[in-house]
Amino acid sequence: MSGLRVLRSGPLSLLQDGGRRGWQHLGVSPGGPLDGQAAAWANRLLGNPWGTPLLEVALGDVELRAEVDTWLALTGAELPASIDGQPLPGWARFALRAGQCLRLGFARSGQRAYLAVAGGFRAAPVLGSVSTQVREGLGGLDGQGGKLVAGDLLPCAAAHFARAASVPWRYRPDYRAAPLLRVIVGGDAPAFAEEQRQAFFAQPWRLSAQSDRMGARLQGEPLRAPPRQWSLGVGRGAIQVPPDGQPIILQADHQTMGGYPLLGWLHPLDLWRLAQCPAQQALRFTPVGIGEAQAQLRQFYRFFRG
Template sequence: MTGLCVLKAGPLSLLQDGGRQGWQHLGVSPAGALDLHAAAWANRLLHNPWGTPLLEIALGDVELQAECDTWLAVCGADLPLSLDGRAQLSWSRFPVRAGACLQLGFARSGQRAYLAVADGFRAAPVLGSVSAQQREGLGGLDGQGSPLQVGDRLPCGGRRGFSHPASVPWPYRPDYRGMPLLRVITGGDAASFDEDQLQGFFARAWQLSPHSDRMGARLLGEPLQVPARQWSLGVGRGAIQVPPDGQPIILQADHQTMGGYPLLGWLHPLDQSRLAQCPAHQEVRFTPVSVSDAQAELREFYRFFGR
């Protein structure tokens, strides 16, 4: 099967899909795209179903050569994008001819771009998903969670064609510059925190630690006073843990499935995408949101993208 040949792999390029669902009770994290919004738009531009495998490109610096005629779409981080040296629009779909070379430069804002192909990239699923999870050694092209390497081939058999290019309407394209205000559903152990500590979490700005990764976004700031916790429980993506050092951790797609740190609440599922685009040392702020409002927005998001 032909596909896209990797000439430059970038710092971290991973095959992802909708995630490895139904295995967290056995300790397997779901993985999947960190920025669900950008990934969903990349697939929608090509009429691919929700969760069709695509490539998550961290920071950029990727070069791919097409071995077949197909259509591609790129959404997410703002980075230079060119096809055989001709500039292409991001948040758009465009045709690619066999032999053409696609180049993605380093991101100017945002952290992750999503490259989709008509009908999706092909790889053998592991526990029902092709999502690459490096820590557990699952998924990806080799089935062991490995990132792309020079010389790899991304198989694709997409034969669907389109009559013209298309782009995401500008109101739906996020601006990754500036300090984001992220919404939090308070809960879990929030009632165990002193009121001034809970209010302090929302009142101050936090800085994203350079030690953040696909497992968790670590925050740096004035430490919170942490209530005692005597047991562990199941945790999911978006959970805000507060370890003994008082520096919160927001769990991301490759999160562990059990945790013993107190939980302050959960990041709004749609704001997890904005967090995924924040660079190290970026300042972020938080504001409360109700469960009902978050659920209503998430239902609308899923309806629009056909999940």
């Protein structure tokens, strides 16, 4: 099968789809794109179903040569993109002809770009998903969690659209703005002293450079967490407070069990905004009711999944 040949792979480019669901009881995290909103827009621009396999490009510096006439869509981080030296707009779909080279430079704002292809990139699923989980050695082109490397072929089919299309401006996030992230307070929150709960929301935090696809680590005035005597299942968005008092927000490749006290969960829609924050980004948090968060998430899924 023909597709896109990788000439330059960038620091970390991973094949992702909707995630590896239904395996947490066996210790397998779901994975999937860190910025689900940008990924959803990339697939929607091409008429692909929700969760169609695409490429998550961390920071940029990727070059691909087409071996087939097809159409692509690029969303997420703001980065310079060009075909044979001709600039491309972001958050749009475009044609790529056999022999042409697509070049993605380094991100100017945001951390991750999403490159989708009409019909999706083809790879054999592992446990029902092609999502790449490097730590667990699952998914990707090789089925063993390998990141993209020069020489790889991203298999895809030929495709044609009558014209280009783009995401309306009002739906494109501004990754340069300091975000205010919403938190559903719960879990072990009642066991935290009231002043400690208030301290979490009152102070500015910074995103640690030690953050990764497993968890976003915060730096600030340490919190005093209550003791925890047991471990339990955890999901994406859980805000753990370890003994050092520096919270960790679990991300897509999170562990499936955890013993640190939970202060609550980040709003699912704000998890995706967090994924685009650079190291040392200032972060502030505000409480949100679970009913409000559920209503907003239902609206999101109605739009993207129908």
